[in-house]
Amino acid sequence: MAEFTVLVVLGGAGDSLKKADLELVAAGRALGTVAVASTGPVTDAVRAQLGEHGATAVFVPEGVDLSQYLVGPTAAWLADVVAAAGSAVRTVLLDNSADGKEAAARLGVRLDAGVVTDVVALEADGTAHKSVLAGSYEVRARVRSGLAVLTLKPNAEVAAPEPVPAAADLVPVAVPQESLAAAARITGRTPKASSGRPELTEARIVVSGGRGTDGDFGPVEELADALGGAVGASRAAADAGWISHDLQVGQTGKTVSPQLYIAAGISGAVQHRAGMQTAKVIVAVNSDPDSPIFEIADFGVVGDISEVLPQAAAEIARRRG
Ligand SMILES: Cc1cc2nc3c(=O)[nH]c(=O)nc-3n(C[C@H](O)[C@H](O)[C@H](O)COP(=O)(O)OP(=O)(O)OC[C@H]3O[C@@H](n4cnc5c(N)ncnc54)[C@H](O)[C@@H]3O)c2cc1C
The missing domain is CATH 3.40.50.620 (HUPs)
Structure with missing residues (x-):
């Protein structure tokens, strides 16, 4: 050897x-x-x-x-x-x-x-x-x-x-x-039902939704699927019960470090940044041009996510044929 x-x-x-x-x-x-x-x-x-x-x-x-x-x-x-x-x-x-x-x-x-x-x-x-x-x-x-x-x-x-x-x-x-x-032995494991998407912490692309989704994660999921990425969320969205706490990104949630992180309707609170700031490229979609998320975004779109995300998903699908 x-x-x-x-x-x-x-x-x-x-x-x-x-x-x-x-x-x-x-x-x-x-x-x-x-x-x-x-x-x-x-x-x-x-x-x-x-x-x-x-x-x-x-x-x-x-x-x-x-x-x-x-x-x-x-x-x-x-x-x-x-x-x-x-x-x-x-x-x-x-x-x-x-x-x-x-x-x-x-x-x-x-x-x-x-x-x-x-x-x-x-x-x-x-x-x-x-x-x-x-x-x-x-x-x-x-x-x-x-x-x-x-x-x-x-x-x-x-x-x-x-x-x-x-x-x-x-x-x-x-x-x-x-x-x-004296070691504790693992007697059983129950795998989580698979969403068909990559695991949040390992995904190369993550699309996360926040309070700005107003409870409709459909456009977030659609864009994630168009990109082959995982879905994440802010704590506000998880606390509201719109999405599983398993998918919360941030200080008290998961830490992700993807190649591309898309924050949709997320203001960029310090506790959220803690879980995603090391993403290689950060894209923010937010209707408020003064939202703090734009301070850390490499690319920002000021707009309503219910309009921007479906357009992006449709264009990506079109280009991918
Ligand atoms: C101890 C502690 C731990 C925490 N841990 C976490 C954590 O792990 N993860 C986490 O995320 N938070 C955490 N938080 C909460 C954090 O402080 C914020 O409250 C939370 O991140 C806000 O979530 P949000 O950005 O979705 O909501 P908001 O701050 O309410 O932002 C919503 C954003 O959506 C935009 N928006 C609204 N409507 C639209 C629309 N139609 N189109 C586009 N944009 C729109 C608004 O302009 C706004 O910027 C923690 C807080 C504490 C005190």
Whole structure:
């Protein structure tokens, strides 16, 4: 097995990889030579795909599916994987989910590593960019000594196969038994009914509606579908019961970092900005030209959303044929 400098952690890659998994691998490749640690077993097809994306090895837990446990045993196992790989490993990259951040924190304690969460972009020297204090500041942080453990938000990188694919060896590593002894096991999962749209936090395009929708999310959904994006909402819209709280974006909702964020009938309160300010391009549609959302918008349309959104959706559909 080739030496590697970056360990990318995928939560139970199973028999298929998500876009966000391959983005993490791409982010790792920008930092060095990548190996992957999957918390559950992987199929040959997944291993081959990881090789195509540049992974030189895929570590899996020996005889245990760690995705069936809460995070404790995963952190203990990852610490063993990193320790066995030796001092060449400089970075561990995880996703920015609640589990990813908890595993990062536990790993940081176990390995005396520096931990940076909520990363939106990475430079080749490991400098991490993040947005803090409800989006009011952008900071750059770099772990200057030892191991860096980073959790990366979706859409920070574009996934692409490596021109020279690697043959990713499968490497089973034993899970420390003491970590399993007192660990809580997950006895069941109930998947949410699928909307057919991408997951809000992973989507490359998000169209969000606010109080300005006056309860009619039809035009927001229509535009999201024309663009193949996810639907989001402000808290005012979620609190009014117009849309599920699951789709609330902001300080007390989800944090999104898409390539394109369209805010429709949303004023741009600081608590809303906190959840979307790191979007690459922000488009605002609002009938009030003095609305604060225009301060952060790259492109603004002053108009009534019930007129602007259907026109935009129809034009996009026409151009897409
Ligand atoms: C502790 C705390 C946490 C919070 N967390 C969150 C959070 O996570 N997410 C969040 O979003 N908010 C959060 N809030 C609430 C936040 O302060 C705002 O109240 C909320 O974001 C406002 O939602 P809105 O922009 O949809 O509504 P409004 O502020 O009422 O804005 C509606 C906008 O729609 C425009 N409009 C009206 N009609 C039309 C039309 N026909 N066409 C076009 N534009 C139109 C108006 O000009 C206006 O700008 C939080 C508040 C607190 C105190």
